[in-house]
Structure formats: structure tokens, C-alpha cells
Amino acid sequence: MTSKRHSLGALLAMGMWVMSQGLHAESKKQAVKSKTLQLLMQPADKKAPPQLVAEFDLDGLKKLPQQSFTTHTPWFKDPMTFTGPLMRDVLASAKLKGKTLSAVALDGYKAKLPFSDAEKFDVILAHSVNGEPMSAKYKLPLFIVYPYDSKKELQTVLYYQRSVWQLKALIVE
Numbered sequence: 001m002t003s004k005r006h007s008l009g010a011l012l013a014m015g016m017w018v019m020s021q022g023l024h025a026e027s028k029k030q031a032v033k034s035k036t037l038q039l040l041m042q043p044a045d046k047k048a049p050p051q052l053v054a055e056f057d058l059d060g061l062k063k064l065p066q067q068s069f070t071t072h073t074p075w076f077k078d079p080m081t082f083t084g085p086l087m088r089d090v091l092a093s094a095k096l097k098g099k100t101l102s103a104v105a106l107d108g109y110k111a112k113l114p115f116s117d118a119e120k121f122d123v124i125l126a127h128s129v130n131g132e133p134m135s136a137k138y139k140l141p142l143f144i145v146y147p148y149d150s151k152k153e154l155q156t157v158l159y160y161q162r163s164v165w166q167l168k169a170l171i172v173e
Helices: 002-034 058-063 087-093 116-120 157-161
Strands: 037-041 051-056 066-073 076-085 100-105 110-114 124-126 143-145 167-172
Touching: 037 087, 051 058, 058 076, 076 087, 076 143, 087 116, 087 124, 087 167, 110 116
Parallel strands: 037 167
Antiparallel strands: 037 051, 066 076, 076 124, 100 110, 100 167, 124 143
């Protein structure tokens, strides 16, 4: 009887733990929806954590001037039309300047981009594709997209690797 009681108690405890993890994951999903993008500045002391400078939700990003272009990508069979603010406008709205950007995705993927890419090219932080809001199929919530068809140099692995989807943060160094 005692071993059954212990087994039942252990099972109940495990079930409560699993439920709490599900609730924790759900609260993380809600946090992602409320704050779509974080802009951070890396202090000169690289051992110090990046400092939050600004946060944007989707509505805040949509209040910035919007750009659209149609381009081929290696991820979609047909050319797609992407819409969102220019990366340079987002960075300027937070008064950020630097040499390097680290783009961080929800899944932990990171890519280094020269800050000059935001100035040299019309890179957008796409929140819509073909007139529809980004979905899981199209790399939500944000996707760094270069105008690949505008210059041959952008049609290379180097720039495709800088095209981070599921973007959650930009860290300026």
C-alpha cells in the first residue's frame, strides 16, 4: 500500500511539474507577442551583458515608415513581397550607432552583420509577406530581408546567412 501511495505521489508531482513547464512556455510565447524586438547595446567591457536601449512591439514597428520590395530568396520557390521598416530607421529611432550588429533569433541562432549593411542596403525587418502578417510558415515574428534581386553581391551565402528569421533582438557593438 505504501509503495502504491509513493508511486501515486511521485506521478502526481511529475504531472504538476509538467503542467508548470507548459504554463511557463505559454507565458514565454505571450512575452514574445507583446515585445517583438529588443534593441541592445553591448558595453565596451565585453564581459558585461548587453544593455536594453529600446523595445518594439509590432504596432510600434508599423508606426515607422514602411518599405516593400519583391525579391527571390533561397527559402521560397517564387519571388515574395516583404514589408517592414528599414533596419536603419529602427536603429535610428533608438539612436544607435556601432560597427557590428548581432541578430538573435528566438531559437538562439545568431548572425553578425556589419552595421554598415543597414546604411548601404535597404534591409528591412519584414513583418509581412505578400500582404499577410508573418506566420510560422514565413518566419515570424520578424525576418531580416535584403533586397537580393537589387545587386548580384546580395545573392550569396554571406548575405543569406545574415537574413535571420524569428528575429527577437539586435545587439549593437
